Amino acid sequence: MPEPMGFYTDTTVCIGCKACEVACKEWNQLPSTNGGLNTLSGNSYDNTRRLDGIHWRHVKFIEQFPEDRRDGRWLLMSDVCKHCVQAGCLEVCPTGAIIRTEFDTVVIQSDACNGCRDCIAACPFGVIEMNPVAGTAQKCTLCYDRLQGGLEPACSKACPTQSIQFGTINQLRDRAQKRVAQLHQSGETRAYLYGADEKILGGLNSFYLLVDKPEVYGLPSDPKMPTRNLKPGAWFSVLGGMLVGLLGVISFRNRGSGEPRP
Amino acid sequence: MFAAMHAGRVKGMLCIGQNPATSLNAKLEREALRKLDWLVVKDNWIHETANFWKSAPEVTKGEVKAQDIKTEVFFFPVSQVAEDEGTYTNTQRLLQFHFKAAEAPGDCRSDTWFVYQLGKRLKKLYADSTLPRDEGWKNLVFDYEHEGENERKKGDPSNPKILKEINGFATDDPGRHMPGFAALKDDGSTTCASWIYCGVYPAPDKNLAARRTADPPGTPGAQLGWGWAWPSNRRVMYNRASADPDGKPWSERKKWVWWDEEQKKWTGYDVPDYPATKAPTDKAKPGAAGMDALPGTAPFIMRPDGLGWLFVPSGLVDGPLPTHYEPAESPVKNPLYEQQTSPVMKYWKDDANPLAEVGDPKFPYVMTTYRLTEHYLAGAMSRWNPWLTELQPELFIELSPELAGEKKIANLDWVTISSPRGKIRAKALVTRRLRPFTIDGKVVHQVGMPWHWGYEGLSRGDIVNELTALVGDPNVSIHEGKTFVCNVEKA
Incomplete structure (x- = not known):
């Protein structure tokens, strides 16, 4: 059994070239928005807009320039499926199409997906969407086919600055912590890791080095599992059942005890 | 060139991998294209230049009528890089060979096919000429027949034969490739198309541009076994400058090439860009020519005094020092001088x-x-x-x-x-x-x-x-x- 594998994305060295997006599309043969006839989003250089069934990598462009332009910065981040250790999508999938692989990654098997869309609602990161060509829910597979062949995923392979790094989670966490320490030492004290420990959904197998609040990057600071409602929900069910039973007893209490029918 | 074309002094154009209809002052460029007798476009797609007569803004707006444009346009569909074998040469002077990965679709042909076929046809055209000016064409050797039968039928030339011609070989023994430009002679006994590439193909079974041996991680990384860099596989030019006048590295971290006092020669991670045994203590010989005229402390061997220049009194049209001029168009007066723009732009x-x-x-x-x-x-x-x-x-x-x-x-x-x-x-x-x-x-x-x-x-x-x-x-x-x-x- 291989060790858990994943991505560590150091957003401080991303240059926004989108090579990861193109490499992903090329390897996974994903179609383009409207056959390539897309429209300008008007939101910086981001015309991909979001992760969905045909965009498994998405580079975000966040412009932070105050009116006087002092200390302006352009935050860039290549977003992808987090391959959560506690994965909401996997939990809700009714057909078992979503599996945890031997690499501890989360993969949707397209041939077993019935297109119910439950996983789309269950993902706290908005990663999954329907692929209109396949008619199934799709997302990053962490290049499961390449991993099985001993290759690294297409996006990290294509990344020219090593912003996206692939490896074992232990090795990546170690490297990421060293990088945070290095950044703190050189004055970038805002640097921290998002999802590199168990606090977020038991750990994200694709975690990030960020320099601003998670929400700035469109990430939830405290994402929840769909099962969080299971226990209270179950108690409510028991309570509801008892209530119905009680009402039944009350409603029908006179039946049979009244006057005999003619 | 386009200014001359616009003035009607150019009759025809071979447009290979270029798209001038979208280039500087594009309307002027397209007006120039309309003055040509013929235009050959060779590209992956029927792009703006290939269709300047049909879909340019001045044509679609009706300012120019397509039927009034006399330029005859020929379009040649071309193969993509992966559909052909050959070398890439980048601005780092590195030659990297690539193999053919797929057949080009339909009638798409490579650049080498086009130039080879054009050359052969021109040679044929001038075969019977008696004019002295056509002697060049008549004596041109252009035998690059492909070894493979299918490719020969298609008219493709042999890329190794072309590379050999560029590399150089012994005139009386074409099987003997030149190992480097130092072996070239000016007496006709050797032939070489381009001295800077001499050595890339030193033997019939040694195409150094096709090498793929990377240096291990954590080493200085000259990557001398990866592809081949002109000239002589040097990765950094003037690399003697990485050592101080005494020949010692300026910095341990950045050491690259240095003088080995024991062996009395230049050594290092890279191929030294210096005569191997010219010591740092060597004095310039008065009246001498070539490297003998330079002291062993001068690293910039292509410069007359072997030194890098900040003050450049010759060689540049402008100079001798950089200064600020406003661009040809500006909303403001030059804040530094009365001279608004470069007087020699x-x-x-x-x-x-x-x-x-x-x-x-x-x-x-x-x-x-x-x-x-x-x-x-x-x-x-x-x-x-x-x-x-x-x-x-x-x-x-x-x-x-x-x-x-x-x-x-x-x-x-x-x-x-x-x-x-x-x-x-x-x-x-x-x-x-x-x-x-x-x-x-x-x-x-x-x-x-x-x-x-x-x-x-x-x-x-x-x-x-x-x-x-x-x-x-x-x-x-x-x-x-x-x-x-x-x-x-x-x-």
Whole structure:
């Protein structure tokens, strides 16, 4: 059994070239928005807009320039499926199409997906969407086919600055912590890791080095599992059942005890 | 060249991997193309230049009628890089061989096929000529027959044979390749097409450009076993400069090439760009020629005194020191000198190439043009690719919120941009990445546009080079399309 594998994305060295997006599309043969006839989003250089069934990598462009332009910065981040250790999508999938692989990654098997869309609602990161060509829910597979062949995923392979790094989670966490320490030492004290420990959904197998609040990057600071409602929900069910039973007893209490029918 | 073409002095053009219909002062360039008798376009797609007679803005607007254009246009579909074997030479001087991965579709042919076939046909055409000026053609050796039968039928030349010709060989023994340019003679006993590449193919079974041995991680990384760099596989030119005058590395961390006192020779990670045994203590010999005229402390061996120059009294058209001139067009007077622009800049005078006066109120803004990572040059290799066009789908103009507010332009509004040369439309991208400047007490706005678009392809848009002028730098004519003046209005 291989060790858990994943991505560590150091957003401080991303240059926004989108090579990861193109490499992903090329390897996974994903179609383009409207056959390539897309429209300008008007939101910086981001015309991909979001992760969905045909965009498994998405580079975000966040412009932070105050009116006087002092200390302006352009935050860039290549977003992808987090391959959560506690994965909401996997939990809700009714057909078992979503599996945890031997690499501890989360993969949707397209041939077993019935297109119910439950996983789309269950993902706290908005990663999954329907692929209109396949008619199934799709997302990053962490290049499961390449991993099985001993290759690294297409996006990290294509990344020219090593912003996206692939490896074992232990090795990546170690490297990421060293990088945070290095950044703190050189004055970038805002640097921290998002999802590199168990606090977020038991750990994200694709975690990030960020320099601003998670929400700035469109990430939830405290994402929840769909099962969080299971226990209270179950108690409510028991309570509801008892209530119905009680009402039944009350409603029908006179039946049979009244006057005999003619 | 296009100025000469515009003046009617050029009759025909082979346009290989270029797209001048979208180039500087594009309207002038297309007007020049209309004056040609013939135009051959060889490219992956029928791009703007191939279709300038049909879909250029002046034709679609009815200003020029297609039937009035006499230029005969020939289009040759060309294979892509992966459909052909050959070498890439990059600006780092590195030659890297690549193998053929797939057959080109239909009638697509490689560049080498085209040049080989053209050469053979021209040679045939001049075979019976008795004119002295055609002796060159008659004596041209052009035998690059491919070894494979299928390729020969298709008319493809043999790339190894071409590489051998470039590398050089013994004239009386063509099987003996030249090992390096030091082996070349000026008595006719050797033949070599280009001395800088001599040594890339030192033996029939040794194509050094095809090497793929990378240095292990954590080593200095000269990568001498990866491909081949001209000249002599040197990765860093003038690398003797990495050592101090005594031949010791300036810094332990950056050491590259140094003098080995014991072995009395230059050594290091890279191939030394210096005579191997010329010691740092060597004195220049008065009256000598070549390297003997330089002391062992002088690393810049191609310079007459072997030294790098900050003060350059000769060799440059301008100089001897860098200074600031305003561009050919500017909203402000040169704050440094009375001389507004470089007195030796190249400007092609033509009625279709006008320049705005300094501070012209009709064109108050500074425009800069640039490229996006998603597109390549005029777009013939990217605007036809849906994976790239979805990433940058439309032409835009970036402007500051301050200017957008003044002009009542909202994000994604259509905007008209004009310069003394032309007028185009683009969508507004309002961003604080652009900022107004205060120059000499006056607020000057800057706008920016990527220039990859044109009227053909999957993603289409106006040509930004309709706005630029034909202005070049005095030394190598690099154009000044990066800065000029314009006006911006809400469309």
